[in-house]
Amino acid sequence: MNLQRTEEQQMVVETIKLFIEKEVAPVAAKMDAASEFPHALVKALGEMGLMGAFIPVEEGGSGMDLLTYILAMEEVSKAWASLGVIMTVNNSLACDPIHRFGNPAQKQKYLAPLAQGRLLGCYALTEPGAGSDAGGIATRARRDGGHYLLNGTKLFITNGKQADVAIVYAVTDPTRGKKGISAFIVEKAFPGFHVGKIEDKMGLRGSDTAELIFQECRVPAENLLGVENEGFKIALSTLDGGRIGIAAQALGIAQGALDAAVAYAKERKQFGRPIAEFQAIQSMLADMKTEIDAARLLTHRAAWMRQQGRPVTAWAAQAKLYASEMANRVAYKAVQIFGGYGFIKEFPVERFYRDARITTLYEGTSEVQRMVIARHLMQSVR
Template identity: 50%
Template structure:
C-alpha cells in the first residue's frame, strides 16, 4: 500500500524496486541464505539502477532523492532479499550519509563519484568485540603523527566489511574521555595496517557479509578525519538515527513478505472443505498484520521525512525501528502458524524470513536501546 502522496519520482523508483525484487531477488534469496553467499550480482545490478547513490549529490552522479526515497526502495528490496537489503542500507544510510553531512567538499568530490556509481562499496565500523550498545566505551585508539593518524583496534560485526572499499570508522584519542575523546575517520581497505578478520556465522540475513576488521598501526591521512577532532560520537549518533530508519524499512519489507506468503497460502490451500482464507481465525490474522504493517510503514516514513527536513528525529527513528522490528517478528510467527508444517522446512521462504526478522531487533541498536531512546525523547518534549 504505497499511497498517493509521494512524489512521482519516488513512485517510479518504488515500481522499479518492486519489479527488481520480484524478478531478481526473490528467486535467489533462499540460495544466498543456504550458501551464506554474498549477493554480489544483486549489488552490481542495484548500482546499475542507481540505488547505490540514492543519497549521493547529483553533481557526483547520485540521485540525491533523500531518505524518504531510500525508505521506499529499501522496503521492496528487503521484501525480496534481506541480505541484499542490508547491504544497500549500510552503503547509503551508514556510509554515504555521514560523509554527506559531515564530510568536506574535498571528501565529497573524492568519494561520491565512486559510491554513487557502485564502483566502491561502503561500510560503517563502530561496534567492537566487547562494546556494542555502549558506543562511548570503544577501545580502538588513534594518535596523531605528523600528517597522519595511526589507528589500532578491532571492529566486530561489520556489515559489508570484506567487500567494502570505503569505511567510516571511529577511534578514541583517550578512552577515559569516553564520548568526548572519539573522532571519526573515512578509511580505505588499501591503507597500510588494515585487514579483515573472521567471518561471522549468523542466525539470519546470512547472505550479508559480516566480519571483524583489524587495524594494526593503520596509517590514515589527516585529511581523512571526518568532521572535527572529538566530534566522532556526535557523528556516530546522528548516523545511527538514519541507520535505524533503514532497518525499520528492512523490517517492513520482511513483514510484507510474510504477509504475502500468508495470503498466497491461505488462498490456495483448504482445510475442512474450504479455503484457509475463509477461516475466521486466519482472516483475522491477515487483517491484524496488514493494519499493523501499514502503521509501521507510516511511522518509518514520518522519521524519514523529518530527517530530510533537517528536524530532530532520534525519538521518531527509534519508534520506527522498535515498532517495525516487532511487527516483522510477529508477522513471521503468524506466517508460520498459518502455513504450519509447510512453513518450517528449509524449502520454505517463511523459515528464512522467521530467522531474518529476529536480526532486526538486534542490530542498529537493540530493542532495549530503542526503548531507552524513546523514553528520553518523551521526557524531553514534556519540558
C-alpha cells in the first residue's frame, strides 16, 4: 500500500476543500441546528462525481479507487458529518450492492442515476426486533406471479425519508433462517411503500433517519437483487464496504475536532499565556493527533485491501471499531480543551461531540465489530 497521495487524489481533496469552504462551511451549523436536509449540497456532490465515487465509469460512476473515495469522505465529514453520512450511504450501501450483484438491466435503470446523484438511495436492513442480529429480520416477501409482496417495518434508515430507491432485505423462505433472506431494489413510488416516523436524533441532524413501512408492497420480480435466498451474503459484503465508509466519517469528525481544538488552544489565554503552552493541553493534543493517524492507517489499509479484491471483513471491522471509538475520545478531549465554551452550540466542537456518538452504533456496534474480529482471529489460529 502506497501512503503517498497520487496527483488525482490530491486534486480531488483540493476540489472538495474549495467546495466546502464556499458552499458547506457557511451553512452547515445553521442547517444542522434546523434539522434541514441539504438538498442543494447533495445535488452538488452528485455533479462532482462523489455520489458514486468508486462506481466504474461504464456504469455511470466516477471510477475513483477506494482510497480516493475515503479521502473524500473524510474531508466532507470534517466539515459536516451529516453530509458525509448521506454521501457514504448512497455510495457504499445503495450503489455498491447494485454494482456488485445487480444485472445489466438493474445497473442501467438504477445504478447510473444513483451514482450521478439524480436519485438518492438508502439501505433497509435494521428492524425494531433485529438490530445487531441482522439475520433475525421479520420482514417477509412472498412471490405473487410477476411480483413479490413485501410486508414489514424497517427502522433507523438513513436517507429513508428522502431516498428514491431502497435496498430492502426480506425473508423469502422462513424455513431457512439467514439462508432464506433476499435483497430487493424497491422504489419509493411502489404501491404499499410508506415512510413512517422520522427520528429526532442527538446528532447528524442534517440527515434524516426514518421508519419504512411495507404493506403488501408490490415489487416487480426483476427487482430481486442477486439470487433469491442469498440476500444475507449481499448484506454482509455490503456492510464490509459501509464500515470502511463510517471509519472515514469518524476520521473526519475527529480531525475537525482536533483542528478546532488546536486553533482554540493557541488563541485562548489563561494565566497570561495561550493554553496551548500548558503541558496538560499539549498532552491531550498529542494523544488526539496520534490516535487519528493510527485510525487513518487502519482505514486506508482496509480500503486498499477491498480495492485489491482481498477478504476484508476483519480489516473493515478493525477500522470501524478503532476509528469510531477514537472519534468519541478525540471529540471528548476537544470539548474539554474548549472548557465551558465546548458546551455551547455556537462552537463547533459541541456538534462534533454529538455527531461522533453514533459512529460506534450504526453499521454494527463496537461490540459486534469485536465479535467479528475475534471470530476471524480464532479461525486464523489453528
